[in-house]
Amino acid sequence: MNISGSMTQVLLIEDSSQIGHARRTAQQLAEQHGFDERDAGRVALVATELASNVLKHASHGEMHLRVLPRANGFGIELLAIDRAQGFDLQACMADGFSTGGTQGIGLGSISRQTEVFDVYADARGAVLLARFYPRTDREPDMRFGISQHSLHNDPACGDVWHLAYDNGSVSALIIDGLGHGEEAERAGRAGAQTFALMPFAEPVMLMEDMHRDMIGTRGGAVAFARFDARRDSLTFAGVGNIGASLINADKSRGLASHPGIVGVQYRKARPFDYAHVNGHLLIMYSDGLQSRWNLQDYPGLVHRHPAVIASVLHRDFCRGRDDVTVLVVALEAAHG
Structure with missing residues (x-):
């Protein structure tokens, strides 16, 4: 399998209007690459939550998007990246916990919407990864x-x-x-x-x-x-x-x-x-x-x-x- 290189698509997350743009961009990318309505909806939901998390927790950051070529189709990768002062990862993984003090669905719930979810957070900031594959794609994640x-x-x-x-x-x-x-x-x-x-x-x-x-x-x-x-x-x-x-x-x-x-x-x-x-x-x-x-x-x-x-x-x-x-x-x- 050959994977030809492409640049990372970067979306700035600096105000609330950009949350909707991130959601629409991620959903359209999924739909353009073979995701059905349900799977594209998962991508849209997580894009919204990740972008909201960046804005609430760090006041600004970025969302990085990438299409992942697969043996029989494509996956979608989202990364939320910030330079905030870190957060309590264990607490954030609990359903209903929001770093911004509002009711959120929690990173734990977000992770269940994805095929791959991972986080690294320290005093320099946080990086949250979400990868999605269509439900019909049973191939393992390419690491x-x-x-x-x-x-x-x-x-x-x-x-x-x-x-x-x-x-x-x-x-x-x-x-x-x-x-x-x-x-x-x-x-x-x-x-x-x-x-x-x-x-x-x-x-x-x-x-x-x-x-x-x-x-x-x-x-x-x-x-x-x-x-x-x-x-x-x-x-x-x-x-x-x-x-x-x-x-x-x-x-x-x-x-x-x-x-x-x-x-x-x-x-x-x-x-x-x-x-x-x-x-x-x-x-x-x-x-x-x-x-x-x-x-x-x-x-x-x-x-x-x-x-x-x-x-x-x-x-x-x-x-x-x-x-x-x-x-x-x-x-x-x-x-x-």
Whole structure:
């Protein structure tokens, strides 16, 4: 299964009129992607409650929306993100509890409307995740998270990402086209189209093919990682300044890239192999994200859903001077 990259849709939540806009936008997105009236209604209800929660609890924040390609259709992802001073998560999970002092249906009740619900909250703010799949979709949740945003909300994004799943293997790509805007996007998409044709090809050959097809563009930084559940190993190849780490509850390992610009000039990109990675997180990110983050500074975050982790990192470490992409993949043998 191939998942072609797309940007995160961002809705500001700063006044009460934007709650209705969030509800309508989320419901329409669900209806456009095959949700029936009942399932789209669940999406609308939760969008309303999450947006209301942001406004009551934090006075302002954002809702991030994403369509999730599935084997037989689509899912919808909502993330409510704020920078408030934290809240009592256990109390908020109780039905009837509202952080704003009004009668709410409670995060516990919201969670029962979703297929996937997760929360991370501390003194820096909160991120609440809701994923929805049609009732006819019995496939398990794909445990990845992506947060991608262009500089100044430009419709063109020089960062490009791609994911491929195949019988227990996962292959993940990020390209950062040189600069930003349409020409950077053209460079990134040229490489991603090549990657999508053969995401599990031999790494040196794959990088060379991407280089060939990016010639004539600005070129860019490229990194891809392949997880093989049967071998319990990860192979990583990178050229340029795409950051990448393997993380579990105990330690973090940075993944090494080679210097150069794919599509312009680079030396042969020797791949690196990492053993015993089942249960780890793979985190890859463009240089629009600061590199000084450490999940150990966020107690318990490593155990949250990858979509929550990606959103926390984007919220707290986006440079604000470039396109930014954060991709988090849970490396699990059950992906197959």
